[in-house]
Amino acid sequence: MPGLTGFKPGCKVWLEKEGAVFGEGLYDLLSRIERTGSIAAAASEMGMSYRAAWGKIKVAEKRWRVKLVFTRVGGDAGGGTSLTGEAKMLMERFRDLRDGVGGLLGLQQTDS
Amino acid sequence: MPGLTGFKPGCKVWLEKEGAVFGEGLYDLLSRIERTGSIAAAASEMGMSYRAAWGKIKVAEKRWRVKLVFTRVGGDAGGGTSLTGEAKMLMERFRDLRDGVGGLLGLQQTDS
DNA sequence: TGTCGTTATGTTAATATAAGCATATTGGTG
């Protein structure tokens, strides 16, 4: 059987509530924002447009009915963004889940 | 924080190899085919068209480079379909993975 | 007051995925 050797398990985890989801993509984006202090810089690092990153955050905030970022516009650096406590909380819970499953089964996380 | 209570973990697993994937959808379809002996009947049960079910199987066979079903056309019952050993093998491996993860963490599988 | 980097959004274009429609073929059976 040609294609039936060497296949491997794939796994993806997320937090959800009433249609709202929090997965690897949002986690990655938020952690970069936390580190760089900027949505634009985080988006650039990930190879995505600012528009796309901003849209992801807005959709998540609407679906979760919670504020995820504090944003400042204008100023010396042009502006900046930091995370809310709710965002940090979701990130922590997500990290626990992801690392728990991954560590337990030895699976590599697959985003997309 | 309005939306931050009562969220639950979501999890999805699959088998993969070089772009080919075997997940819950295909597993469900194949097990119904095995039971009913017909792609048409299995598709109908799942509320999908025969065309869609057939297409899923064809794509999977091409990607996995393996035959998943034996089909007979014409005859008393009009025709019929049964599974190949490779299909049964993939199903078994998938079931092991899914039930292992699900049982271990108490998560409900989410398809789509 | 003009520049610069960042946030803020509407709009449109491009893809990707899924759904639906139509039609041909097959081969026991009455």
Added chain:
DNA sequence: CACCAATATGCTTATATTAACATAACGACA
């Protein structure tokens, strides 16, 4: 031989998701 239920496939339509484009506003600072 006509019929029936199931397989086999091409083609078109819808829908959903993502990417890209285009501006506007803001505020510290030189």
